[in-house]
Amino acid sequence: MSGILIAEDEEALLEVFAELVEALGYRAIRAHNGEQALMLARTEPPDLVVSDHMMPRRTGVELLRAMRAEPSLASVPFVLLSAARPSGREEADVFLAKPVDLNDFEEAITNALRARPPVAIPTLGEPKASGDARRGPVLAREEVLNWVAHELKTPLSSARLNAQVLLRKLMKRGSEDEVRSTEAVLRQLDRMSHLISSILDASRLAEGKLELKSRQDDIVAFLRELIQEWRELEPQVEFVLVGAEAPVLLPFDGERVRQVLNNLLSNAVKYGGEARRVELGLSLHPGLADIHVRDWGIGISAGALPSVFERFQRADAEPAQGHGLGLYIASSLAKLHGGSLSVKSALGAGSTFHLRLPLSRRSVS
Numbered sequence: 459m460s461g462i463l464i465a466e467d468e469e470a471l472l473e474v475f476a477e478l479v480e481a482l483g484y485r486a487i488r489a490h491n492g493e494q495a496l497m498l499a500r501t502e503p504p505d506l507v508v509s510d511h512m513m514p515r516r517t518g519v520e521l522l523r524a525m526r527a528e529p530s531l532a533s534v535p536f537v538l539l540s541a542a543r544p545s546g547r548e549e550a551d552v553f554l555a556k557p558v559d560l561n562d563f564e565e566a567i568t569n570a571l572r573a574r575p576p577v578a579i580p581t582l583g584e585p586k587a588s589g590d591a592r593r594g595p596v597l598a599r600e601e602v603l604n605w606v607a608h609e610l611k612t613p614l615s616s617a618r619l620n621a622q623v624l625l626r627k628l629m630k631r632g633s634e635d636e637v638r639s640t641e642a643v644l645r646q647l648d649r650m651s652h653l654i655s656s657i658l659d660a661s662r663l664a665e666g667k668l669e670l671k672s673r674q675d676d677i678v679a680f681l682r683e684l685i686q687e688w689r690e691l692e693p694q695v696e697f698v699l700v701g702a703e704a705p706v707l708l709p710f711d712g713e714r715v716r717q718v719l720n721n722l723l724s725n726a727v728k729y730g731g732e733a734r735r736v737e738l739g740l741s742l743h744p745g746l747a748d749i750h751v752r753d754w755g756i757g758i759s760a761g762a763l764p765s766v767f768e769r770f771q772r773a774d775a776e777p778a779q780g781h782g783l784g785l786y787i788a789s790s791l792a793k794l795h796g797g798s799l800s801v802k803s804a805l806g807a808g809s810t811f812h813l814r815l816p817l818s819r820r821s822v823s
């Protein structure tokens with residue numbers, strides 16, 4: 459029977475992971491920190507390691523690097539979990555962001571065990587100095603932020619996984635009421651988790667600590683893919699793509715531009731009223747690409763318009779549907795790209811948001 463070594467310092471989460479692994483038919487070997495995990499791996503090389511990143515005595519990435527440096531453990535597949543996005547995560551076979559989804563977790567384990575891709579073992583020699591060398595006030599703050607994310611996301615992660623397991627059991631029993639309540643719990647946990655990520659992003663942006671990973675790519679292909687995802691996600695809404703035909707290359711951070719557009723598209727759906735129509739479009743102007751998201755919904759009053767991009771602002775007297783951080787983050791990410799985010803809107807007439815991105819790096823300040 460395959461043995462899966464699980465390294466997780468949060469007891470409740472360690473237990474859920476172990477139960478899930480055992481339910482899949484594998485033997486779970488439990489470790490409460492990175493050091494203990496390494497010792498257990500040396501004693502009995504596991505078939506797979508599932509490890510949290512932020513753990514006492516040895517982080518997940520440190521555990522991974524230590525294992526890759528030992529010939530007998532170098533080829534053990536490694537699934538890394540973290541609420542933050544630690545540097546070195548790309549060295550793991552699979553990286554899963556916390557809170558971990560039940561299906562993603564099971565899929566990662568099954569895939570990692572089925573096919574072990576040839577490992578490009580990093581030359582390790584001395585442990586990388588970057589962590590210590592950069593130690594100072596800047597890193598200290600990042601560490602605090604990562605710590606906050608970890609502290610909040612870990613119990614959430616455990617609650618979410620437990621709720622997913624419960625939902626599965628209830629679905630088999632067919633009790634509709636219980637299924638509905640558990641789905642409601644899951645939705646609220648997702649909201650909390652989204653809020654924590656937004657708070658972290660907003661404070662990193664406010665401090666100027668968020669770095670883009672921009673590369674030259676085709677924005678048209680990107681928009682096509684995005685609109686397709688939204689069509690699948692919200693089949694009751696008509697999503698129209700305009701002006702996106704021939705490829706347009708520009709430098710952008712795909713993950714972050716996706717975050718901006720997802721925020722605009724989800725607002726367009728949320729505040730889009732009865733029209734149930736959302737338009738995503740691209741037009742080119744000298745030196746910049748103008749991507750717009752338009753809806754025909756409730757609109758924003760002239761009085762509320764100037765402050766929608768500020769932190770914690772919600773326009774008008776809408777019942778609390780969101781947390782008012784999304785547009786602040788979106789606009790800050792646009793500026794970080796050397797671009798801008800603006801809006802034209804009128805109450806009852808709908809809104810059009812424009813994300814403008816420079817076509818070349820030269821214009822990025």
Ligand code: ADP
Nearest residue numbers: 725726729757772773780781782783784785809
């Ligand atoms: P939230 O999470 O509250 O939606 P955002 O920062 O994304 O936060 O948006 C801020 C506020 O701007 C919203 O609360 C809403 O009042 C208003 N808003 C954003 N997009 C739209 C839209 N497409 N139509 C009408 N109002 C909008």
